[in-house]
Amino acid sequence: MTLTVKICGLRTPETLEAALDAGADMVGFVFFPRSPRHLQLSEARTLGALVAGRAERVALTVDADDALLDSIVEALRPEWLQLHGQESPGRVAAVRSRYGLPIIKALGVSGRADLARAAGYADVADRLLFDAKPPKDALLPGGNGVPFDWEVLSGLDLGKPFMVSGGLDADNVAAALAVTGAPGVDVSSGVESAPGVKDPARIASFVLAARAGAARPRPAPPGAGALRGRG
Numbered sequence: 001m002t003l004t005v006k007i008c009g010l011r012t013p014e015t016l017e018a019a020l021d022a023g024a025d026m027v028g029f030v031f032f033p034r035s036p037r038h039l040q041l042s043e044a045r046t047l048g049a050l051v052a053g054r055a056e057r058v059a060l061t062v063d064a065d066d067a068l069l070d071s072i073v074e075a076l077r078p079e080w081l082q083l084h085g086q087e088s089p090g091r092v093a094a095v096r097s098r099y100g101l102p103i104i105k106a107l108g109v110s111g112r113a114d115l116a117r118a119a120g121y122a123d124v125a126d127r128l129l130f131d132a133k134p135p136k137d138a139l140l141p142g143g144n145g146v147p148f149d150w151e152v153l154s155g156l157d158l159g160k161p162f163m164v165s166g167g168l169d170a171d172n173v174a175a176a177l178a179v180t181g182a183p184g185v186d187v188s189s190g191v192e193s194a195p196g197v198k199d200p201a202r203i204a205s206f207v208l209a210a211r212a213g214a215a216r217p218r219p220a221p222p223g224a225g226a227l228r229g230r231g
C-alpha cells in the first residue's frame, strides 16, 4: 500500500523543512485565526515557496468564503484545499470547481452513525478525512489531539481514498493503520511539543512509524478463514 502522510499545522521554515526531509507527502497550513497554528498570508507565501515541489501543499480552512479562499490560494498556491468546517456537499463542489483544485473534506467522527453522511461527500470530494469530533469544550473544530474509535472505519469502502486523523502520534499510528487500512494519515498535535509548536524529531518519528505501519501486513478480520480446514 502506498501511504499518504500529511503533517498539518506547519508554521515555521525549520519545521516545514523537517517535514519535507522526513518525506511527508502533504504539508498542511491552517487558516483559522483562533488556532495557535494560524498563518498570516505573508507567512503562507514564504512557506509555500519553500516547499518547491517536494510535497503537496494543503490549505486548511473552516467555512471560508470565496474572498478568503481567493487570497489564500493566491498566497500559498496549494495543490489541495482541505475544508474542515460544516461545508455542505454543494459548497464542496462549488469550491472544487471555482479553484480547479482537489478537495479533502474533513468529517468529524465519534461513532458509526457519523459515517452516514460520508457517501454524499464521497461524490464531490477527492479525499475524505475522518477526524475525531472535537470535545464539547474545544475551541477548535480540529487539531485537538484526541482520537476516535478507529474500528468504525474497518471495512469501509466509499470508492474514494480516505485519511485518518485525530490524536495520532508515532506510538499509535501503526495501530490506526492496522485497524482501518487507511491509505492516508494526518497529524498535528502528535508532532508538537506544545500547542502550535512543531517538533522536528517527533515529525521524523511519526513519518517513520507511519511508513513502517503501512508496510506491515494487516491482521485478518475476525472470522476470516473460519471455513478453512472444513471438509
Ligand SMILES: O=C(O)c1ccccc1NCC(=O)[C@H](O)[C@H](O)COP(=O)(O)O
Pocket (backbone or CB within 6 Å): 008, 009, 030, 032, 035, 036, 037, 038, 060, 062, 084, 106, 129, 131, 132, 140, 141, 142, 143, 144, 145, 146, 165, 166, 167, 168, 186, 187, 188, 189, 190
Ligand atoms: O490544527 C488546527 O488548529 C485546526 C484548526 C481548525 C480546524 C482544523 C484544525 N486542524 C486539523 C488538523 O490538523 C488535522 O486535520 C487533524 O484534525 C489532526 O489533528 P490532531 O488531532 O491534532 O493530530
